[in-house]
Each structure stands twice: as structure tokens, then as C-alpha cells.
Amino acid sequence: MQTEVVLLQRLHLDLLLSQLQAAGYQTVGPVVRDQAIVYDRIQSTADLPMGIGDIQGKGSYRLRSRDDAALFGYVVGPQAWKKYLYPPRQLLMRAEQNSRGLQITAPDQEVPKYAMIGVRGCELKAIQIQDRVFLEGPYSDDFYRERREQIFILAVNCTEPGNTCFCVSMEAGPAAGPGYDLAITEMLETAEPCYLARAGSAKGAELLKHCNPSHAPATLLEKENALWTAAAAQMGRSLNPEQASAALKSGYESTHWKDVGERCLSCSNCTLVCPTCFCSGVQEVTDLAGTSSERWREWDSCFSLNFTLTAGRPIRQSPGARYRQWISHKLAFWQDQFDQSGCVGCGRCITWCPVGIDLTSEIEALNALQTKT
Amino acid sequence: MxxxxxxxxxxxxxxxxxxxxxxxxxxxxxxxxxxxxxxxxxxxxxxxxxxxxxxxxxxxxxxxxxxxxxxxxxxxxxxxxxxxxxxxxxxxxxxxxxxxxGSAWPLHKAKGKDLVIVAGGLGLAPVRPVIYAALAMRSEIRSLTLLYGARQHAEILYADELLSWQTGAEIAVHITLDQATQSWQGRVGVVTSLIQAQDLDADRTLALICGPEIMMRYSAHTFLEKGLKPEQIYVSLERNMQCAVGFCGHCQYGPHFICKDGPVFRYDKVQSLLNTREV
Missing domain, CATH: 2.40.30.10 (Translation factors)
Structure with missing residues (x-):
């Protein structure tokens, strides 16, 4: 089926947002906070980071002013959408112990209904990767499923990739999808940007209809296509997933891990900013009277020493072994476990590593060592 | 939920x-x-x-x-x-x-075979159910042997039950201790010495091993020396686990989740990992 492409103006985006809100969605999207672009509640396009871009590099992230009125003129920031589908803290159960004995109950929580505004191609792919982890195995995570089932995704196709990006290598961008409800491309032709929009679901098509949009002119579609081609050629990094996986498996006992271990701080930044990292730990929180207890799930990281605590002793004691676990899982073992790579090429782990460790360079170094020997 | x-x-x-x-x-x-x-x-x-x-x-x-x-x-x-x-x-x-x-011991593969179960220390606990199950289908199994190693006399698990099995004819039970005191009249040495002392028909043997990782590694190695193929050996692994259903990530072991792919693995699936540190 040929999807119809329509032309929207900024006022249409506001109309879409108010329609989503009227339908009970919490609209969440990019906002500027603490000198970074993060995801938070938005009411209208006035909340979006208009005219703001960013400059990213190894261990470096700075916002910059653009000389246009782009609403989506930035690359991905430190936060991933996973915080909405798989919250950093989640109550798993409550337990009471009193004269009637022990009772264990599931938490009775309202499930928020999110409309995610501005999901990049890499981020959409990351959501689909987490779907496979939480929904498609022998067990399904009810907390994730309940949230996932009712989200609305408005994707934004990427036209200006950043210095640490390699989504093309991971087949996750720069254009988003499939899997969105609506996708837009921001066109900066005139002083006021306009948007080419496509529906990816019945829900998305229904919303678009209410905007009463006009058909997109063929000239704009050609320009959009040229933007995507240019974006794909502008990736700051590249990675060959098959080669990376092979290098990690054959180089599992390489001396290179000791070298990385001397640079890695085990700070966990990479796992926290990664849109696919899914590891968690549990905390038992008891009240002062000792009659009720709650079990909370919190994001955890394979970089923490106690992550592998087994019979009183951590298994991965050296930082090098912990880095090896993270990168091998992401780029090699993920394929064995879930039949796809765990990386989408968003570059966050490179940008937010305080010592500038770059997984694409580590793969190159590992490859170089192996060819030498 | x-x-x-x-x-x-x-x-x-x-x-x-x-x-x-x-x-x-x-x-x-x-x-x-x-x-x-x-x-x-x-x-x-x-x-x-x-x-x-x-x-x-x-x-x-x-x-x-x-x-x-x-x-x-x-x-x-x-x-x-x-x-x-x-x-x-x-x-x-x-x-x-x-x-x-998690996964289970492949008892169905023991039909017509010599089933050798090797346990070290607390590793006797996860294999006791398979011993019960093997005894329940004893006529279908050619021979049934338990090789058990413990550190000291006081640390022998299920001592009464081991004694009653030893006095019966359905299962051969051999026990060795790492350290012996005067109270112990039996064998002294690591559990691999019990494997070495077995007269195995390599083609017809199924080996199930459970214990500390180093003990399983050496035991599996001894079985290989005796002519078994890695596919005839099974081990049970242990790692930190918080969810048991493949979500928390803690029990990852190379490409495996111990909670859902294990804890019981065919030896060839984990052989190289068992020989690597800090997996």
C-alpha cells in the first residue's frame, strides 16, 4: 500500500497534540533542561526546543543555537524513551505480615497512556528491541506490556545525524519505521518549517484526517528524499554488525579487555543512556513497624561490581571483564538471545562516556589486534 | 499479574x-x-x-x-x-x-544407558530429584551410579539416605572426602578420582554433574579423558538471579540466560565459557 504523504504546518502539530490530549494521552517530547535535551511532558509546540541544536563527540555534548526555527533540529539527548515504558523504578509487589499471616499482592497502579512526540528511527527500533526482551520470550512483563499497548508514537525522521551516530550501520535510520503511528520530516525550506507526514497506523491516519491536510507537492518529496540520502552519508561513525559480532566472539579472551579496563570507570553511564539496556535489580523496602514490605525493581548495570554477586562473591571482578560483558552482550550475544543486535547506532554511549570510550573504536582495535596475531 | x-x-x-x-x-x-x-x-x-x-x-x-x-x-x-x-x-x-x-536433567536420555551422577558438596541437592526419578524408572536404566565428594565428614549431605542407598542394590554410591578425620573410614581425595576409578563404557554413559564450577570443569574433563563426548555430559550452573524469567539480566553467561536456558546445560554449550574467567 502506498502511504499518502501530506503537508502539515506547525499549527497542525499543535492540533495533533491537543487531539491526543483530548483522547487521554499524556503528551511527552523533547524539552531543554539543564543544558540538555530531555524528554518530559509537553503541552504544545511552544515547549519544544525551537532553534536549538547540539554538538556531540566522544565524552562531549553541548547545545547550540541554530539559525532557523527548527523544532526537531537536535540529535538524541541523554534520555531514551525506555523511561516511559520501563520506568527506572517500578513497584513489583506488596507484602503484609500480621496476625493473619503473609499476604502478597500485585500493585494496583494506574497505567499512564503516553503519546511520544519526536521518536527518532533509532529510538523506535530500540523500543522494538525491548519489546522482544519483555514481551516475546517465554514470559511477558505485565508492567511493560500494559504501557506499551497504549502508547502513541509520533516519529521524526532524522535529517541531521550527529558526530557519534551510526544508525545506518544498524539499519535503524535515518528514516523511522515501520512501527510508528505517525512520522514526520521537518522541512526547513522557509522561515517557518513545514512537515511532511505519513500515517503508520489507523490511529495515526484518523488523527491526520482531523487536520484536513493538503497533499505534499512532489518537489518537496524529492527534497525529503535527498535529505535522507544526505543524512545517511553523514553518519559520524560506522560499524559492521557481523564483523563486530565475530570479532567479539573470537576476541573474547583478548588482552584488549585489560586495556579497556584501565580506561573504563565502571560508571554505568553507557548502560543508563542506552535505549536497549534492560538489566534491573530488586530492592526490598520495609516499613518501620515491620508489618509491610514493598518490592521495587530499579535499573541496574552490568558495570556494578555486585551485579554478579553469586554465593557471596562477585564473578566479574575486573572493569575489563565488565566492559567485555556489556559490549559482547550488546553486539554479539544479543543476536544469540533475541535474533537481532542490541545496538541501534544512536551513539549515546559514546557521547556520554566520561572518558570517551567509543564502542566502534574498540571493535576496530579488537579487529586490528586479531589481524596482527 | x-x-x-x-x-x-x-x-x-x-x-x-x-x-x-x-x-x-x-x-x-x-x-x-x-x-x-x-x-x-x-x-x-x-x-x-x-x-x-x-x-x-x-x-x-x-x-x-x-x-x-x-x-x-x-x-x-x-x-x-x-x-x-x-x-x-x-x-x-x-x-x-x-x-x-529453568531447564531439567535429561533423564529420558538415560534409558538403556549407564547413568553416572557426580555431585560435589551442596551440589547433591539439585541432583537428588533426578536420583529419585531414576530409581523410579530403574528397570529402564542399565546401571545407576552416584559419585559424591564432600569437604569433610560433617558436611556430607543426606547421610542417612546415602547409607540406605549404599546398602541397597539399585544404585552404586561412592563417597570421597577432601579432608578426613578419624571418624571417616572411607575414601579420601577429590571427586574426580572416583570418576577415574569407574570402569566406564564410554559409548553408553550419560553423566550429570553438579557442584562448584571448578569441580564440574575437572569432572567433565575426566569424563572426556574416559572417552565420553561433550554431548553426553550435563552440568548445572549458578549465577546471581533476581527475576528468574529472563528480564533482570543478572544471570547472563555468554549467550545464555541461566534462568531460562539453564540451569542445566549440555556440556558442549558451555565448555569454552567454563574455561574462561569472569564470564
């Missing part, structure tokens, strides 16, 4: 010390007594998540018979906060249980 994620409330029906640091908890489900539900059936080798109110949860192998439909037994060593709290529980008290989880 899925019963795999939310513990059910069970009751301690029996508590007994096995060794100075190790105890067995028999747990029954109150609903079973009132015939509302059946006990969750398990396959030998599988584990449950045991929850102590206000303290937390730990994975523990089921160590009783799969044919026991009134209670499930867990043999536990005191090593951390949760296992210490489990040791304080008394019959009649409640705990939370989720399970069973």
Missing part, C-alpha cells in the same frame, strides 16, 4: 538441619491441603524463587522427589541475608514461592 512474577504464599511443613550450615525446608501450598490447587509440578533440576517477608528472594533448586505431591523440599546453605533469614523460619510459618523455573 502472571504467577511467574508474583510469589504465592506457601507454608513451612518441616525444617531440618542437614549439616552445620545447611538446612532443608519442606514447603506446602495451603490451597493443596484444601484440594483447591495441585502442587506446581517440577522436573528434576528446576528451581524455585523463595521469598522471605521483608528480606528478599533467592533462587533455590528443588531437592525433593517430583512424585511428592504434598510438599516441595529446598536444601539451602546459609550464605547471605535471604538464606540466613530462611534459616530462621519455623514450621507453620509462611514464605513466598515462585516457580518452578
Amino acid at each position: 502472571s504467577p511467574a512474577l508474583l510469589p504465592e504464599v506457601w507454608r513451612i511443613s518441616d525444617f531440618r538441619w542437614e549439616t552445620p550450615q545447611t538446612f532443608s525446608l519442606s514447603c506446602e501450598k495451603p490451597e493443596v491441603q484444601t484440594r483447591v490447587q495441585t502442587l506446581n509440578p517440577f522436573r528434576p533440576g528446576q528451581f524455585n524463587m523463595l521469598y522471605v517477608f521483608g528480606v528478599g528472594e533467592v533462587p533455590i533448586s528443588i531437592s525433593g522427589s517430583p512424585e511428592n505431591t504434598s510438599a516441595q523440599i529446598h536444601t539451602i546453605r546459609k550464605v547471605g541475608a535471604v538464606t540466613n533469614a530462611l534459616a530462621e523460619l519455623k514450621p507453620g510459618q509462611s514464605l513466598g514461592i515462585r516457580g518452578p523455573f
Whole structure:
């Protein structure tokens, strides 16, 4: 089926947002906070980071002013959408112990209904990767499923990739999808940007209809296509997933891990900013009277020493072994476990590593060592 | 919520010390007594998540018979906060249980074969259900042998049961200790020496090994020297586990999740990982 492409103006985006809100969605999207672009509640396009871009590099992230009125003129920031589908803290159960004995109950929580505004191609792919982890195995995570089932995704196709990006290598961008409800491309032709929009679901098509949009002119579609081609050629990094996986498996006992271990701080930044990292730990929180207890799930990281605590002793004691676990899982073992790579090429782990460790360079170094020997 | 994620409330029906640091908890489900539900059936080798109110949860192998439909037994060593709290529980008290989880010993492959079970220390607990199950189908198995190594005399698990098996004719039981005191008249040495002393028909042997990782590695190696193929050997692995269903990531072991792909693995699937440090 040929999807119809329509032309929207900024006022249409506001109309879409108010329609989503009227339908009970919490609209969440990019906002500027603490000198970074993060995801938070938005009411209208006035909340979006208009005219703001960013400059990213190894261990470096700075916002910059653009000389246009782009609403989506930035690359991905430190936060991933996973915080909405798989919250950093989640109550798993409550337990009471009193004269009637022990009772264990599931938490009775309202499930928020999110409309995610501005999901990049890499981020959409990351959501689909987490779907496979939480929904498609022998067990399904009810907390994730309940949230996932009712989200609305408005994707934004990427036209200006950043210095640490390699989504093309991971087949996750720069254009988003499939899997969105609506996708837009921001066109900066005139002083006021306009948007080419496509529906990816019945829900998305229904919303678009209410905007009463006009058909997109063929000239704009050609320009959009040229933007995507240019974006794909502008990736700051590249990675060959098959080669990376092979290098990690054959180089599992390489001396290179000791070298990385001397640079890695085990700070966990990479796992926290990664849109696919899914590891968690549990905390038992008891009240002062000792009659009720709650079990909370919190994001955890394979970089923490106690992550592998087994019979009183951590298994991965050296930082090098912990880095090896993270990168091998992401780029090699993920394929064995879930039949796809765990990386989408968003570059966050490179940008937010305080010592500038770059997984694409580590793969190159590992490859170089192996060819030498 | 899925019963795999939310513990059910069970009751301690029996508590007994096995060794100075190790105890067995028999747990029954109150609903079973009132015939509302059946006990969750398990396959030998599988584990449950045991929850102590206000303290937390730990994975523990089921160590009783799969044919026991009134209670499930867990043999536990005191090593951390949760296992210490489990040791304080008394019959009649409640705990939370989720399970069973994980893979099982491939007993169906033992038909017509010589089944050799090797256990080290507390590793006897996760293989006891498969011993019971093998005894129950004993006529279909050519020979049944248990090789057991413990550190000291006082640390021999299920001593009475081992003695009764030793006096019977259905299972050959050989025990060795790392350190012997005057109370011990038996063999001294590592458990691999028991494997070496076996006269094995390599083509017809199925080996199941459970114990500390280094013991399993050397035991598997000894079986390979005896002519077994890696595909004829199974091991049971242990790692930190918090969810038991493949979500928390803690138990990852190379490409495997020990909770859902294991804990029982065919040796060739984990052979190279077992020979690598800090996996």
C-alpha cells in the first residue's frame, strides 16, 4: 500500500497534540533542561526546543543555537524513551505480615497512556528491541506490556545525524519505521518549517484526517528524499554488525579487555543512556513497624561490581571483564538471545562516556589486534 | 499479574538441619491441603524463587522427589541475608514461592544407558530429584551410579539416605572426602578420582554433574579423558538471579540466560565459557 504523504504546518502539530490530549494521552517530547535535551511532558509546540541544536563527540555534548526555527533540529539527548515504558523504578509487589499471616499482592497502579512526540528511527527500533526482551520470550512483563499497548508514537525522521551516530550501520535510520503511528520530516525550506507526514497506523491516519491536510507537492518529496540520502552519508561513525559480532566472539579472551579496563570507570553511564539496556535489580523496602514490605525493581548495570554477586562473591571482578560483558552482550550475544543486535547506532554511549570510550573504536582495535596475531 | 512474577504464599511443613550450615525446608501450598490447587509440578533440576517477608528472594533448586505431591523440599546453605533469614523460619510459618523455573536433567536420555551422577558438596541437592526419578524408572536404566565428594565428614549431605542407598542394590554410591578425620573410614581425595576409578563404557554413559564450577570443569574433563563426548555430559550452573524469567539480566553467561536456558546445560554449550574467567 502506498502511504499518502501530506503537508502539515506547525499549527497542525499543535492540533495533533491537543487531539491526543483530548483522547487521554499524556503528551511527552523533547524539552531543554539543564543544558540538555530531555524528554518530559509537553503541552504544545511552544515547549519544544525551537532553534536549538547540539554538538556531540566522544565524552562531549553541548547545545547550540541554530539559525532557523527548527523544532526537531537536535540529535538524541541523554534520555531514551525506555523511561516511559520501563520506568527506572517500578513497584513489583506488596507484602503484609500480621496476625493473619503473609499476604502478597500485585500493585494496583494506574497505567499512564503516553503519546511520544519526536521518536527518532533509532529510538523506535530500540523500543522494538525491548519489546522482544519483555514481551516475546517465554514470559511477558505485565508492567511493560500494559504501557506499551497504549502508547502513541509520533516519529521524526532524522535529517541531521550527529558526530557519534551510526544508525545506518544498524539499519535503524535515518528514516523511522515501520512501527510508528505517525512520522514526520521537518522541512526547513522557509522561515517557518513545514512537515511532511505519513500515517503508520489507523490511529495515526484518523488523527491526520482531523487536520484536513493538503497533499505534499512532489518537489518537496524529492527534497525529503535527498535529505535522507544526505543524512545517511553523514553518519559520524560506522560499524559492521557481523564483523563486530565475530570479532567479539573470537576476541573474547583478548588482552584488549585489560586495556579497556584501565580506561573504563565502571560508571554505568553507557548502560543508563542506552535505549536497549534492560538489566534491573530488586530492592526490598520495609516499613518501620515491620508489618509491610514493598518490592521495587530499579535499573541496574552490568558495570556494578555486585551485579554478579553469586554465593557471596562477585564473578566479574575486573572493569575489563565488565566492559567485555556489556559490549559482547550488546553486539554479539544479543543476536544469540533475541535474533537481532542490541545496538541501534544512536551513539549515546559514546557521547556520554566520561572518558570517551567509543564502542566502534574498540571493535576496530579488537579487529586490528586479531589481524596482527 | 502472571504467577511467574508474583510469589504465592506457601507454608513451612518441616525444617531440618542437614549439616552445620545447611538446612532443608519442606514447603506446602495451603490451597493443596484444601484440594483447591495441585502442587506446581517440577522436573528434576528446576528451581524455585523463595521469598522471605521483608528480606528478599533467592533462587533455590528443588531437592525433593517430583512424585511428592504434598510438599516441595529446598536444601539451602546459609550464605547471605535471604538464606540466613530462611534459616530462621519455623514450621507453620509462611514464605513466598515462585516457580518452578529453568531447564531439567535429561533423564529420558538415560534409558538403556549407564547413568553416572557426580555431585560435589551442596551440589547433591539439585541432583537428588533426578536420583529419585531414576530409581523410579530403574528397570529402564542399565546401571545407576552416584559419585559424591564432600569437604569433610560433617558436611556430607543426606547421610542417612546415602547409607540406605549404599546398602541397597539399585544404585552404586561412592563417597570421597577432601579432608578426613578419624571418624571417616572411607575414601579420601577429590571427586574426580572416583570418576577415574569407574570402569566406564564410554559409548553408553550419560553423566550429570553438579557442584562448584571448578569441580564440574575437572569432572567433565575426566569424563572426556574416559572417552565420553561433550554431548553426553550435563552440568548445572549458578549465577546471581533476581527475576528468574529472563528480564533482570543478572544471570547472563555468554549467550545464555541461566534462568531460562539453564540451569542445566549440555556440556558442549558451555565448555569454552567454563574455561574462561569472569564470564
